[in-house]
Amino acid sequence: MNIQLPNRMNLLAGAVIALGILSINTANAGISVTKHNLGSTGTGTNTFDGTQAICVFCHTPHGADTSASVPLWNRVLSSSSSYTTYDSLGTTSLDGAVAPVGSVSIACLSCHDGTQAMNVMINAPGSGGYDPAGSALAGTWTGPAATATQVGSLNYSTGSIVNIGTDLSNDHPVGIQYGGGGATSADADGAFGGATADPDFIKPYKATINAKPVWWVDTSVGTTGVREKTDMQLYTRADLGATEPFVECASCHNPHTSANPTFLRIANTGSAVCLACHTK
Numbered sequence: 001m002n003i004q005l006p007n008r009m010n011l012l013a014g015a016v017i018a019l020g021i022l023s024i025n026t027a028n029a030g031i032s033v034t035k036h037n038l039g040s041t042g043t044g045t046n047t048f049d050g051t052q053a054i055c056v057f058c059h060t061p062h063g064a065d066t067s068a069s070v071p072l073w074n075r076v077l078s079s080s081s082s083y084t085t086y087d088s089l090g091t092t093s094l095d096g097a098v099a100p101v102g103s104v105s106i107a108c109l110s111c112h113d114g115t116q117a118m119n120v121m122i123n124a125p126g127s128g129g130y131d132p133a134g135s136a137l138a139g140t141w142t143g144p145a146a147t148a149t150q151v152g153s154l155n156y157s158t159g160s161i162v163n164i165g166t167d168l169s170n171d172h173p174v175g176i177q178y179g180g181g182g183a184t185s186a187d188a189d190g191a192f193g194g195a196t197a198d199p200d201f202i203k204p205y206k207a208t209i210n211a212k213p214v215w216w217v218d219t220s221v222g223t224t225g226v227r228e229k230t231d232m233q234l235y236t237r238a239d240l241g242a243t244e245p246f247v248e249c250a251s252c253h254n255p256h257t258s259a260n261p262t263f264l265r266i267a268n269t270g271s272a273v274c275l276a277c278h279t280k
C-alpha cells in the first residue's frame with residue numbers, strides 16, 4: 001500500500017505531463033502541418049511528390065541567394081524594381097517613407113508574387129542539383145497548374161488572394177518605416193522613449209544583439225519587454241539613411257507557425273494584430 005500510492009501519483013503526474021506536452025504540440029505543431037509544407041508529407045492543397053523535405057522550398061544549407069538579408073534563401077529573388085509599392089496609391093495620411101522591396105518581404109514574394117513556381121529552387125535536395133539561376137525540381141504537383149508566364153509547374157490559382165502579385169499598392173505597406181519614422185539606432189535599448197513621427201503607434205522596444213540593433217512591438221502574449229516570436233517583429237534596415245525599424249511581411253506573419261490561422265504571430269481576435277501597432 002505504501003509503495004502503491006507513490007506509484008499511482010507518479011503515473012498521474014506522468015499523465016499530466018504527457019497531456020501538457022500534447023496541448024503544447026496541438027497549439028503549435030510546427031510547419032509540417034501548415035500550408036507551408038509543400039513536400040509529399042504536406043496536408044495542404046498544394047503539395048509536391050518530388051521530395052519529402054520541407055525546408056528546401058525556402059532554405060538551403062549551402063549556396064543561398066544573398067541579394068537580400070534573408071536567412072539561407074533557396075530561391076532567386078526578383079529585382080525590387082519589379083514591384084509597385086503601397087505609397088504609389090497616394091493616401092494623404094501616410095507618414096512613413098517606403099524603402100525598395102527587400103528584407104524578408106522579397107523572400108515571401110519569391111512565391112507569393114506569382115512569378116515563379118514553388119518547385120523552383122537554387123540547391124535541390126540530394127547530391128549536386130545546384131543551379132544559381134534556379135530550376136524546377138522534377139515531380140508532380142497536386143494543386144493548380146502554372147500559367148504560361150510562370151517558371152516551373154505549380155502556382156496559385158489565378159485570382160487567388162494568396163497570389164499577391166507584383167502590385168503591392170492594394171496590400172498593407174511593407175518596407176515601411178515604423179510609426180512614420182523616429183526610432184533609430186542612436187536610441188537607448190528598452191522601451192522607446194522618444195516620439196514616432198505619427199503618434200498613433202504603440203512605442204517599439206529595442207535591444208542590441210551581436211552589436212546590432214533589433215526592434216519589435218510587444219504584444220500581450222508572452223513576457224513584456226522580451227523579444228519573442230509572438231511579438232510583432234520589426235526589421236532593421238538602413239535603406240533610407242538612418243538605421244531604423246521597418247514593417248515587413250514577417251512583422252505580422254511567422255512562416256513556420258501552426259498556432260494561428262494564416263501564419264499570424266498572435267490570434268487576431270478583436271483585431272489584436274492590428275491593435276498591436278496601431279493606437280486606434
Ligand code: HEC
Binds near residue numbers: 256
Ligand atoms: C515557406 C517558406 C519557409 C519554409 C518552408 C521554412 N522557412 Fe524557415 N524561414 C522562412 C522565412 C521567410 C524566414 C525569415 C523569418 C523572419 O525574418 O522572421 C525564416 C527563418 C528561419 C530561421 C531563422 C529565424 C527563426 O525563426 O529562428 C530558421 C532557423 C528557419 N527559418 C528554419 C527553418 C527550418 C528548419 C525549416 C524546415 C523545417 C524551415 N525554416 C522552413 C521561410 C521558410
Ligand code: HEC
Binds near residue numbers: 107109261
Ligand atoms: C516556397 C514558397 C512560399 C514562400 C517562400 C512563402 N509562402 Fe506562403 N504560401 C505558400 C503556399 C504554396 C501557400 C498555400 C496556398 C494555398 O494552398 O492556397 C501559402 C500560404 C500562405 C498564407 C495563407 C495561409 C492560409 O492558411 O490560408 C500566408 C498568410 C502566407 N503563405 C504567408 C507567407 C509569408 C508571410 C511568407 C514569408 C515570410 C511566405 N508565405 C513565404 C508558399 C510560400
Ligand code: HEC
Binds near residue numbers: 105162172174273
Ligand atoms: C501589418 C500586418 C501584415 C503584413 C505586414 C502582412 N500581412 Fe499578410 N495578412 C495579415 C493578416 C491580419 C491576415 C489575415 C487576413 C484575414 O484573416 O483575412 C493576412 C493574410 C495573408 C494571406 C492570406 C490571405 C487570405 O485572405 O487568405 C497571405 C497570403 C498573406 N497575408 C501574405 C502576406 C505577404 C506575402 C506579406 C508581405 C508582402 C504580408 N502578408 C504582409 C497581416 C499582414
Ligand code: HEC
Binds near residue numbers: 172173232233
Ligand atoms: C507591425 C506593426 C503593424 C501592424 C501589426 C499593423 N500595421 Fe498597419 N501600418 C503600420 C505602419 C508602420 C504603417 C505606415 C503608417 C504611416 O507611415 O503613416 C501602417 C499603415 C497602415 C494603413 C495605411 C495608412 C495610410 O495612411 O495610408 C492602414 C489602413 C493600416 N496600416 C491598417 C492596419 C490593419 C487593418 C492592421 C491589422 C490587419 C494593421 N494595419 C496592422 C504598422 C502596422
